[in-house]
Amino acid sequence: MSNAEQKIETGHRVIQGYLKTLDTSPGVYRMLDSESRVLYVGKARNLKARVSNYARPSGHSARIARMINNTASMMFLTTRTETEALLLEQNLIKQLKPKFNVLLRDDKSFPNILVTAEHEFPQIKKHRGAKKEKGSYYGPFASAGAVNRTLNQLQRVFLLRDCSKAQFDSRTRPCLQYQIKRCSAPCVGKISAADYAQTVRDAQKFLSGKTTDIQGRLAKDMAQASEDMEFERAAALRDRIKALTQVQTAQGINPKTVTEADIIALHMQDGQACVQVFFIRSGQNWGNHDYYPRVGDDVDAAEVLEAFVGQFYDTREPPRQLLLSNALENMDLMADALSGKIDRKVELLVPQRGEKAELIDSALRNARESLARKMAESATQAKLLRGLVEAFDLPKLPDRIEVYDNSHIQGSFAVGAMVVAGPEGMMKNQYRKFNIRGDDLTPGDDFGMMKEVLTRRFKRLIKEDPDRTGGMWPDLLLIDGGAGQVSAVRQIMQEYGVEDIPMVGVAKGLDRDAGKEEFHRTGKAVKALRHNDPVLYFIQRMRDEAHRFAIGTHRAKRAKAVGATPLDDVPGVGAARKRALLAHFGSAKAVGRANLSDLKAVDGVSDALAETIYAYFHERG
Structure with missing residues (x-):
C-alpha cells in the first residue's frame, strides 16, 4: 500500500502523542483534521492540562467527541499570560472560522455621527470607518437607520447643515433643507457664525447627554425673545424645544443610572x-x-x-x-x-x-x-429550497445560490451584480458588484458583460479556494436571461472546469409578464412553473433583488461620473481650485489646452500648481 493510500490516524491517541512535548504554559491550541483544516481553536491557562482532557477516550459531550475523532494533528502557540491567550484565541477564531467553535458571523463596523471641525460652519454627517477626518465623533450607533433617525432629529432641533463643502460653497440661495426647517442656511448668511457656533455646541451637548442644560437655555432664550417682542424668534425657539422633547420621548429606553x-x-x-x-x-x-x-x-x-x-x-x-x-x-x-x-x-x-x-x-x-422570527423564516426558506431541488432536479439542497444581473444605459456605466441567497435568506454581506472593464465590448452586449462577470468570478474562486472547502462556491447559479445567456455562461464554466455547478437561466415569457417566466438549462427542455407556485415567487424575489442591486450600483456609478472631469485626478486640485479653473477657462478641455502663463493667471493657482497642471495634461502621452 502506498503512503497516499494509508489512512491517516485520528482521535484521542493522536492527541496523547503531543502531551510529552507540552509544558504548563498558557497558550492557544488548534485541532486539525486529516486535510489540515482547522476544526477548533481553544485557549488554556495550562496547555498540558487542557490537552490531557482531550486525550481521554471517554467522558466528552457529543460535539467534543466528534471533534476529537476528527483530529489528525494539533498546533500550539504559547503566550505570556492567559489574557493574551484569550485575545489570540478570539482573533484566530474570526480568521479561521473553525467548524466546532462558536462563531460570530456578522462582523460589520458601526456608524458614528461626525461634527466636522475644519470649517467656519461645521457639517454634521454620518461616518463609518477610520476616524481620519478632524472633528468630534459620537457613537457607535447600532445601524445606519439609527444614525439617520438621530441626524434627522438633530436637524429638526439644531438646524445644522449636512451638505458637503462643495455644495456649501456653490449655494446662491437656500436649499430645500432650509425650506422645511431642517437647516439654518449658513451658506447664504441666514445665520451668523456666532449663532451657528452656539447651535453646534448645543448639538454636541445633546450628543453628550446634557439635554437638560440645552432645554433650560432654550426656554430662557424663548422667554427673553417674547419679552423683547421678537415673536418670530420666540416661535422658532418654541419649535426647537418641542422637537427636543419629541426626540427624548421617541428614544424608548433612556436609562437614568446607566450613561455608557x-x-x-x-x-x-x-x-x-x-x-x-x-x-x-x-x-x-x-x-x-x-x-x-x-x-x-x-x-x-x-x-x-x-x-x-x-x-x-x-x-x-x-x-x-x-x-x-x-x-x-x-x-x-x-x-x-x-x-x-x-x-x-x-x-x-x-x-x-x-x-x-x-x-x-x-x-x-x-x-x-x-x-x-428567524427560526420561522428559516423553516420557510428550507421548504422553498427543497422545492427548488425538486423543480430543477438539483443534486442537493443548495447552501449558496448566486444570482447575476447587469445594468447599463446603451452600454454606458455598465455594471454587473451578484446577490447571494442561502438557508437563512438573502446574504447581503456576500453581495458583489463588478465594474465592466471590457474595452472591446459592443455597447449593450449583455452576453459579453455576463461572460466578463462570470470569468472574473470563477477566476477568483479557483485562485482563493481551489479545493472548494471555504463555503464560497455556489451550489446553483441563476442567470437573468434565456438560452443565449445560458450558453455563454456554460462556455465559461467549461473553460474553467466547473461544469458540475447547476445553472438556470430565468427569462420572461413571450408577453414579458411576471409569472410567465421560462427556465432554461443546458441540454434540457424549457421549463415553466405554475403561476401560484411558491418556488416561482422565490425565484422572482431573488431575481428582483439582483436587479435592484444592479440598478442601485449602476446609478451610483453614473452619479459619480456626472460631475467628473480630468481635473479630478490632478494632484493638488481640490473643489475650490477646480471651480476657479472651470470658471476661468470654461471647460476641463480648455484647461488641458491652456499654456503655462494662462494657468498661472488663475486666482488661487500658484506657480507650482500651474506647472503641475500643465505637466499633467502635456506629459501623459
Missing part, C-alpha cells in the same frame, strides 16, 4: 442562538442589533456569550460597562483583556435587580422574539 454601556442578552433554543446588543451612550439609546452566532447543540450559554464578547470587541472599542444576561466562563479574564485593549477599566456585570436588570430583561425579550 452595551447591554448584551443571549437567548438559545433548539441549537440556535440570538444575541441582542443595545448601545447606551451619554444616557441615550443609540439603537440595537441582533446577531445569530453559529452554535452547536451542546454548547452552554457561558461559552456562547464569552465567544461572542471576545469576537465582537476584537476590532471594536468596548464601553465602560458591559451588562450581560449570563456570566461568562472567565469574567475576570475577559474584563482584564478588554481593559488592557483600551487602557481603562471595563466592567462586566450580570445585574440581578434594579434598572440594569430591567434593561437586560428588555434586551432578552428582543432576543427571544428575534430568534422566533
Whole structure:
C-alpha cells in the first residue's frame, strides 16, 4: 500500500502523542483534521492540562467527541499570560472560522455621527470607518437607520447643515433643507457664525447627554425673545424645544443610572442562538442589533456569550460597562483583556435587580422574539429550497445560490451584480458588484458583460479556494436571461472546469409578464412553473433583488461620473481650485489646452500648481 493510500490516524491517541512535548504554559491550541483544516481553536491557562482532557477516550459531550475523532494533528502557540491567550484565541477564531467553535458571523463596523471641525460652519454627517477626518465623533450607533433617525432629529432641533463643502460653497440661495426647517442656511448668511457656533455646541451637548442644560437655555432664550417682542424668534425657539422633547420621548429606553454601556442578552433554543446588543451612550439609546452566532447543540450559554464578547470587541472599542444576561466562563479574564485593549477599566456585570436588570430583561425579550422570527423564516426558506431541488432536479439542497444581473444605459456605466441567497435568506454581506472593464465590448452586449462577470468570478474562486472547502462556491447559479445567456455562461464554466455547478437561466415569457417566466438549462427542455407556485415567487424575489442591486450600483456609478472631469485626478486640485479653473477657462478641455502663463493667471493657482497642471495634461502621452 502506498503512503497516499494509508489512512491517516485520528482521535484521542493522536492527541496523547503531543502531551510529552507540552509544558504548563498558557497558550492557544488548534485541532486539525486529516486535510489540515482547522476544526477548533481553544485557549488554556495550562496547555498540558487542557490537552490531557482531550486525550481521554471517554467522558466528552457529543460535539467534543466528534471533534476529537476528527483530529489528525494539533498546533500550539504559547503566550505570556492567559489574557493574551484569550485575545489570540478570539482573533484566530474570526480568521479561521473553525467548524466546532462558536462563531460570530456578522462582523460589520458601526456608524458614528461626525461634527466636522475644519470649517467656519461645521457639517454634521454620518461616518463609518477610520476616524481620519478632524472633528468630534459620537457613537457607535447600532445601524445606519439609527444614525439617520438621530441626524434627522438633530436637524429638526439644531438646524445644522449636512451638505458637503462643495455644495456649501456653490449655494446662491437656500436649499430645500432650509425650506422645511431642517437647516439654518449658513451658506447664504441666514445665520451668523456666532449663532451657528452656539447651535453646534448645543448639538454636541445633546450628543453628550446634557439635554437638560440645552432645554433650560432654550426656554430662557424663548422667554427673553417674547419679552423683547421678537415673536418670530420666540416661535422658532418654541419649535426647537418641542422637537427636543419629541426626540427624548421617541428614544424608548433612556436609562437614568446607566450613561455608557452595551447591554448584551443571549437567548438559545433548539441549537440556535440570538444575541441582542443595545448601545447606551451619554444616557441615550443609540439603537440595537441582533446577531445569530453559529452554535452547536451542546454548547452552554457561558461559552456562547464569552465567544461572542471576545469576537465582537476584537476590532471594536468596548464601553465602560458591559451588562450581560449570563456570566461568562472567565469574567475576570475577559474584563482584564478588554481593559488592557483600551487602557481603562471595563466592567462586566450580570445585574440581578434594579434598572440594569430591567434593561437586560428588555434586551432578552428582543432576543427571544428575534430568534422566533428567524427560526420561522428559516423553516420557510428550507421548504422553498427543497422545492427548488425538486423543480430543477438539483443534486442537493443548495447552501449558496448566486444570482447575476447587469445594468447599463446603451452600454454606458455598465455594471454587473451578484446577490447571494442561502438557508437563512438573502446574504447581503456576500453581495458583489463588478465594474465592466471590457474595452472591446459592443455597447449593450449583455452576453459579453455576463461572460466578463462570470470569468472574473470563477477566476477568483479557483485562485482563493481551489479545493472548494471555504463555503464560497455556489451550489446553483441563476442567470437573468434565456438560452443565449445560458450558453455563454456554460462556455465559461467549461473553460474553467466547473461544469458540475447547476445553472438556470430565468427569462420572461413571450408577453414579458411576471409569472410567465421560462427556465432554461443546458441540454434540457424549457421549463415553466405554475403561476401560484411558491418556488416561482422565490425565484422572482431573488431575481428582483439582483436587479435592484444592479440598478442601485449602476446609478451610483453614473452619479459619480456626472460631475467628473480630468481635473479630478490632478494632484493638488481640490473643489475650490477646480471651480476657479472651470470658471476661468470654461471647460476641463480648455484647461488641458491652456499654456503655462494662462494657468498661472488663475486666482488661487500658484506657480507650482500651474506647472503641475500643465505637466499633467502635456506629459501623459
